Amino acid sequence: MKWEELTRAQQQEVERQLEVVSRGVVEIVPEEELRGKLMKSVVTGVPLNVKLGLDPSATDIHIGHTVVLHKLRQFQEFGHVVQLIIGDFTGRIGDPTGKSETRKQLSEEDVQRNAATYKRQIFKILNPEQTQLLCNSDWLSLMTFAEVVNLSSKVTVARMMERDDFTKRFQGGQAISIHEFFYPLMQGMDSVENKTDIELGGTDQKFNILMGRTLQKEYGAEPQVVILMPLLEGLDGVKKMSKSLGNYIGIDEDPNEMYGKTMSVPDELMLRYYEMVTDLSSEELAALKEALSSGKAHPRDVKMKLAYTFVRLYHGSAVAESAQQHFITVFQQRLLPENIEIYNLAAAELENGKIQLAELLTRIGFAGSKGEAKRSIKQGSVKLNEVKQEEMNGEFMPVNGDIIQVGKRRFIKLHLV
Template sequence: VVLRKLRQFQDLGHQAVLIIGDFTGMIGDPSGRPATRPQLTRKEVMANAATYRDQAFKILDPARTETVCNGDWFRAMSFEDVIRLNTRVTLQQMLQRDDFRARIDNQQAIRAHEIQYPIMQGWDSVMVKADVELGGTDQLFNILIGRDFQKDEGLPQQVVFLVPILEGLDGSKKMSKSIGNFVAINESAADIFGKLMSISDELMARYYALLLGRSPAAGAHPLEAKKQLAFEIVQVYHSTALAQKALDEWNTRFSKRNLEHSNLPTFSAAPEKLEAVTLVSNVYRQVFNLKKSRSEVSRLIKQGSVELDGTKLRDPMTTIGLEPGQILRLDRKHAVRIG
């Protein structure tokens, strides 16, 4: 969402500065996090940075984008410089953050290095002389620190431009690679299309507003509206031809119920027999990264949504042994081929 808004700034004639957090990435942004992020090595951070560049330039205009790494200035700082920078912020300020307060209330740890993140992000604003900084609503505190630092340095204070946070595929938590509820814009057209077709109707309306800037067509059936959303998103990040191919493939797999010749994801089944409810739950989690309760899966089975080679499974407790090549359909949006 932020990158799309940044592209609009570029289209209006502005120069974008894309900061690669090769240094701050080893700390991990604590914004909105209920617990400390796992720390990454520099090698892992640089691998992520390369992927981030590739994704960013699917949206941004490279000719109007300056890319910088904040390690260029942080690695040049002495420990004395770090201490002096820390004197500009009080601990009381840091603990005013909603996420830190929530951790204290829940008796969860706040590591000292996490407090450095907003300070470092604020200093980024000084180093690039930002006049506008864009971020999600969870970045307000960090961006305001940048304004304070710019004032201290005698620089014009940047405008804070916040955009809504995009919920992940689960519809509840912020879209995040670490959580696994994400759609990566460098994924295949089929994967992007399939993931978007898995979201709820309520979340679809949210995605229309944040990703396409409009509402679904009035009177459109939710399924058709979702197809249009997925088509347009794939069209943006791939091409019209690949978007049409993904749509046709999805119709073949699900709308037309012709799964035999479809390109389905593979589920490697264990040799032992499992109860239907356990099997289906495992497939949702392992193949589609969706966590469904046993009661929810049981309801799907009893409703006749689950099919094995075209035969509906009605009893959640029946034991099933799978063979390679069989097709297990979980619902109208999800199906796998047994490997």
């Protein structure tokens, strides 16, 4: 199919789709094949199969994970079909990408529990009617040993050792288990099995996704196009967003917490967040960039809009309005929020009417242990009735209406029962 054979309207539609799906992308392998696939789809009316593989290795999804989900949603808006592959089989091995040692294999219970959470959260972004939700155990677990041996013959050890993480571990004398070599092969077989046209992933997934192209060719299928998305920096503005690093915004977090965390995003990252993890159109993004560069928009206001957008996306517009008002009241006007959660404290459990502050913080869930509570007090994060507390082992006599505050966003009002 040649470009000049398309009508003017078809050419414009291909260009429109190519411009949108290329926005914010790091690399397309190869770009001319993406254009060809879009041309074929526009002319025939047959949607493309666009794949994302997710290993359920964590309990929930954060904003960093949604970079690829928003890109998938763009494909859906053009009528294409998303193949969301839950790696309930590959997840038991664990992706060795970027790891300096063999990953601990997840149990079946861990995989199923995490997968259930993923399924609930992803449809906050994706259209379920245009999403094929698939589990790769449905085909990988059925492969015979002979089929596995045949699969392994398709790729050499030298090719596997092209991966930086494998090379570094080998040179450093660290163990590499044979089953780790099978991870990219299994991910590639997901594409073979489902006749995938395009696969998305982060830049750290390049080797694994390219393996899909390799195996599709080996099995006589048309190879997929690879679209690599950037890894989103976390709230520290430096390292990749990660729950383990604490620099993340969870999409299921409390709306006030989500709003407040977003307000700590470095100014220089605001537009990147808008581009990669919101539903802002290209036109709206261009207008926002112009307003910032010309000084028509204040960075604080732009960041508040970003915080509002995140809460709206994952909790709805009404909740976003409430979270924004909470932020304005508590942080801009330095007032206490109007609706503070009440904690019922049993007076009978108090010793001489008193309680240790660290013990109370642990009871109400503001600290995971007394040790953690004492560290918060030492760091100056704890206030009683708006007065900073400094004595780690301090006691006080609670009365109805006492307000405990930890950090900038957590409040509780005491009620003795």
